[in-house]
Amino acid sequence: MRILAPGLLIVWLSCALMPAFGEPAVTTKPAEPPVRVVIETSLKTGSGQIRQFAFDGQPDTFFASEKNAVVSDFFTLVFDKPVTLKSIDVSTGRLDGAERLDSGTLEVSVDGKTFEGLVPFKNGEAHSGPTANPIHAIRIKSAKDLEHPLVIREFTIESELPIARFVFPVEITIDVIDAPEMREWTEKVARICERAYPMINEELKSDGFVPARRISLTLKKDYDGVAFASGNSITGSVKFFKEHPDDVGAMVHETAHVVQHYRGRGNPGWLVEGVADYVRYFKFEPEKTRRLDPQRAHYNGSYHTSASFLAYITNKYDKQAVLKINQQMRDGKYTDAIFEQLTGKTLKELDEEWRASLKQ
Numbered sequence: 001m002r003i004l005a006p007g008l009l010i011v012w013l014s015c016a017l018m019p020a021f022g023e024p025a026v027t028t029k030p031a032e033p034p035v036r037v038v039i040e041t042s043l044k045t046g047s048g049q050i051r052q053f054a055f056d057g058q059p060d061t062f063f064a065s066e067k068n069a070v071v072s073d074f075f076t077l078v079f080d081k082p083v084t085l086k087s088i089d090v091s092t093g094r095l096d097g098a099e100r101l102d103s104g105t106l107e108v109s110v111d112g113k114t115f116e117g118l119v120p121f122k123n124g125e126a127h128s129g130p131t132a133n134p135i136h137a138i139r140i141k142s143a144k145d146l147e148h149p150l151v152i153r154e155f156t157i158e159s160e161l162p163i164a165r166f167v168f169p170v171e172i173t174i175d176v177i178d179a180p181e182m183r184e185w186t187e188k189v190a191r192i193c194e195r196a197y198p199m200i201n202e203e204l205k206s207d208g209f210v211p212a213r214r215i216s217l218t219l220k221k222d223y224d225g226v227a228f229a230s231g232n233s234i235t236g237s238v239k240f241f242k243e244h245p246d247d248v249g250a251m252v253h254e255t256a257h258v259v260q261h262y263r264g265r266g267n268p269g270w271l272v273e274g275v276a277d278y279v280r281y282f283k284f285e286p287e288k289t290r291r292l293d294p295q296r297a298h299y300n301g302s303y304h305t306s307a308s309f310l311a312y313i314t315n316k317y318d319k320q321a322v323l324k325i326n327q328q329m330r331d332g333k334y335t336d337a338i339f340e341q342l343t344g345k346t347l348k349e350l351d352e353e354w355r356a357s358l359k360q
């Protein structure tokens with residue numbers, strides 16, 4: 001953070017100053033966002049050493065498999081689109097140097113399906129310079145059955161278009177004992193929520209707060225509601241999600257509750273749900289936002305209604321409104337006065353103003 005901040009400041013300043021110097025802003029192409037990554041592996045995670053630790057930019061965190069890896073196992077980084085690589089460095093083994101991969105290959109794939117060897121692992125490391133073609137995926141394969149788990153410290157990748165590392169590493173493990181037929185759906189949803197995790201954490205970040213690294217997602221037969229979150233656990237109803245398999249946003253809402261981490265500090269329920277639905281509807285699936293009835297809607301209507309109120313405050317008064325409100329609630333310091341601090345108006349005044357805007 002300390003290293004990054006001055007750089008960010010410079011970027012921001014130069015952007016802000018550009019129009020003042022008469023730069024033709026319309027001709028500048030917006031910077032392409034970093035390419036995102038999904039990790040695919042045959043290996044189960046052991047002792048909390050989650051997959052995303054292998055690509056989080058932190059050399060002291062690592063992925064470790066639960067069991068000894070065998071020759072058919074793989075650990076693959078799949079990029080959202082092919083990327084021209086300048087260099088790849090992979091380090092394996094625990095912090096004390098144990099359990100390194102000494103006989104294996106770093107492989108690459110142009111199409112994401114067929115792989116070819118790039119460089120062998122030596123002394124637990126693999127290094128490569130530029131690749132001939134844009135690469136869609138890279139993977140680690142052992143040359144033999146190991147007598148220890150596969151331990152991956154870090155992938156370090158330099159590429160033309162940057163690849164997004166896991167700044168908020170997380171792993172969502174599923175429990176479908178109540179409904180084994182829902183395994184595929186639940187795995188898919190877990191990956192979607194993992195993918196949404198960086199966005200949720202950007203929206204709800206606060207100084208010194210480290211979000212959950214591991215979240216459990218359980219489907220229950222005897223639960224009649226939709227879904228709920230408790231600590232770092234999410235529970236969903238088998239019946240509901242069988243009938244509404246497209247309602248993935250409900251699980252993103254619960255993932256937002258895990259990140260909120262309010263731990264019951266007397267925060268108003270409408271706002272707790274409003275923040276979770278703000279993340280869901282206004283950031284994750286904005287195409288699903290609904291028009292509200294100005295006669296009936298009030299700021300404290302909870303869920304989608306309160307989310308819409310928060311979006312109004314964000315757009316009109318303060319782009320960081322939800323971030324600031326979340327921080328107060330997380331710190332257990334929330335009072336309604338924050339709305340006056342953000343807008344100069346009381347909640348009642350804001351309610352009238354927002355409802356009037358709904359008529360337009």
Ligand SMILES: [Zn+2]
Nearest residue numbers: 253257273276
């Ligand atoms: Zn909720």
